[in-house]
Amino acid sequence: MPTAAVVVIGDVGRSPRTANHAFSLAEEKGYDVCLIGYAESALNERIANHPRISVVSIPPPYSLPLPELVSLVYRFLWTSITLLYTLLFRVGWSVNTVLVQNPPALPALIVAWLVCLIRDARFVIDWHNYTWSMLGERWKMREEELGLRMEEDSVEVIVEKDRRRIGGGKARYIRLTHYLEGWMGRAADSSLCVSAAMAADLKKRWGVEARVFYDRPPRWKFTDVSLSMKHSLFHSLRMKAEKEGDRETVESLEGGTRQGRQGAEQDTFFTEKSRSGEVSLREDRPLIVTSSTSWTPDEDFSILLEAVVKYEERIERGDLDLPRLLLIITGKGPEKAYYMGKIDELSLSHISIFSPWLEASDYPTAVAAADLGVCLHTSTSGVDLPMKVVDMFGCGVPVLAKKFPAIGELVRENLNGHLFDTSDDLTELLVKMARGHPKMNKELLKLREYVTSPEGRLRSWEETWGDATRETFRDEKEEIFRRVVH
Numbered sequence: 001m002p003t004a005a006v007v008v009i010g011d012v013g014r015s016p017r018t019a020n021h022a023f024s025l026a027e028e029k030g031y032d033v034c035l036i037g038y039a040e041s042a043l044n045e046r047i048a049n050h051p052r053i054s055v056v057s058i059p060p061p062y063s064l065p066l067p068e069l070v071s072l073v074y075r076f077l078w079t080s081i082t083l084l085y086t087l088l089f090r091v092g093w094s095v096n097t098v099l100v101q102n103p104p105a106l107p108a109l110i111v112a113w114l115v116c117l118i119r120d121a122r123f124v125i126d127w128h129n130y131t132w133s134m135l136g137e138r139w140k141m142r143e144e145e146l147g148l149r150m151e152e153d154s155v156e157v158i159v160e161k162d163r164r165r166i167g168g169g170k171a172r173y174i175r176l177t178h179y180l181e182g183w184m185g186r187a188a189d190s191s192l193c194v195s196a197a198m199a200a201d202l203k204k205r206w207g208v209e210a211r212v213f214y215d216r217p218p219r220w221k222f223t224d225v226s227l228s229m230k231h232s233l234f235h236s237l238r239m240k241a242e243k244e245g246d247r248e249t250v251e252s253l254e255g256g257t258r259q260g261r262q263g264a265e266q267d268t269f270f271t272e273k274s275r276s277g278e279v280s281l282r283e284d285r286p287l288i289v290t291s292s293t294s295w296t297p298d299e300d301f302s303i304l305l306e307a308v309v310k311y312e313e314r315i316e317r318g319d320l321d322l323p324r325l326l327l328i329i330t331g332k333g334p335e336k337a338y339y340m341g342k343i344d345e346l347s348l349s350h351i352s353i354f355s356p357w358l359e360a361s362d363y364p365t366a367v368a369a370a371d372l373g374v375c376l377h378t379s380t381s382g383v384d385l386p387m388k389v390v391d392m393f394g395c396g397v398p399v400l401a402k403k404f405p406a407i408g409e410l411v412r413e414n415l416n417g418h419l420f421d422t423s424d425d426l427t428e429l430l431v432k433m434a435r436g437h438p439k440m441n442k443e444l445l446k447l448r449e450y451v452t453s454p455e456g457r458l459r460s461w462e463e464t465w466g467d468a469t470r471e472t473f474r475d476e477k478e479e480i481f482r483r484v485v486h
Helices: 016-027 068-090 109-117 129-138 156-165 171-189 196-206 227-244 249-256 303-317 336-345 363-368 387-394 421-433 442-454 459-467 476-485
Strands: 001-013 032-038 053-057 095-102 122-127 189-194 271-273 279-281 287-292 327-329 350-356 372-375 399-402 417-420
Touching: 001 016, 001 068, 001 122, 016 053, 016 095, 016 122, 016 459, 032 068, 068 109, 068 156, 068 171, 109 122, 109 171, 122 171, 129 171, 171 196, 189 196, 227 249, 227 271, 227 279, 227 363, 249 350, 271 417, 287 363, 287 387, 287 421, 303 327, 303 336, 303 350, 303 421, 327 363, 336 421, 363 387, 372 387, 372 421, 399 421, 417 421, 421 442
Parallel strands: 001 032, 001 095, 032 053, 095 122, 122 189, 287 327, 287 372, 327 350, 372 399, 399 417
Antiparallel strands: 271 279
16 A cells, blocks of 8 residues: 655645645545644644544644744754654655655755655655745845856856855855755655746756646635525624624624614625525625735735725725725734734725634635635745635636736736736726626626636646646556566
8 A cells, every 4th residue: 555644844734735635645546645744723624534644743843032043953953853753653664655845845855855765765845935935035135145056057157146145144044945955856756836937947946847736726625605605604703703792893794784674683794684594695795805815024915905095095085886895814924913903003984804713614615705806925936826816716706916927827817817016006906896896897797707617717626636646646556566567
């Protein structure tokens, strides 16, 4: 029986692509799978309860008050020891494939490579982004300043880069990370990556050959859902807010339902429920906009806040053809508290901003309830693609996305969405998509029809995974045949 170790140095519950790899290896290829990472969030039940998948948790490093570079060394050593011990002694000796998510590259790639050498196992990297570029973003150092060497650089180019590059411990650490990331990429038996732009960059940068496997929505998770399911979710969120005494959230979620309509306590901001139990859309419903964010520097949330303030100003100046907006923001991250504080300072009469805590199983329903999605992801490398857009498309929701080099591989201008650069651009697009709502805006209707059409619908994870990974993973029958032949 072939066995795979699927590794992410992060929360397995918040690593959907890696968890989906584990599920497909077990379900489609017949592998026994050890899914290794931090067990901080709940996995989808399909994955957590699969008979061939075992979740092997590793402890994250303790948070210690150390200088930043010292902390990096400490985390490197901690993760090296815990991951090496786990791969050698906690997952059994039958592992013949180790798949590692990158980033983070260090020390996961080095440890996995060493274990694969010891066990004669296949070493596979799934490139989501680059560790070096994330460090560069964190420390505000551009690639041009770092003088990073590329596979195709001539001697003259290398000399010029070395002359212009900046010094310092952090810059040297990024250059070392860049070098090791490329070295590990060349050492891998196989590589997958998330975009054609990344595949080209991997080849140019390090001489790494990678097969493109785009993120795709699993058919069992992200799809359009019934109106009654959407109603049930937001009604339950409203009831929870009432119980907790959160009046502001209650007002956002009821949408003025307590204005005398009999049975209004069963309503939400966009649906109403009749005495017979039938759910229908409200004629006075707002335009529902969703944005999922990691609250990190590569997603400038201020762009969206500035845009909704400008949208509010349009209404205040007398543009009565614009509907109210309800902005649903999901996700957690380091800058959430800062921006939620900014939101609390805003005085908005026609826009409600709601950031709910959702169970993982409720997130797809919340996305599917939206009329429009907004993505602020810009990519530290310029060549990765945001999975949140895939989620939105899977639910039939068109997207307004921030421009960066690779995004055109996913968001097709004027077909399944639009691209923007500035808050002014985003404001104009919101106005264009919202005008006349809830009588369906023709511009928005055109996008929604394309996203859900046979031509525009994204093929599911299940439809694409097998073809993309055929050369990377052998199924059980192929493995048995290989062993018999050899």
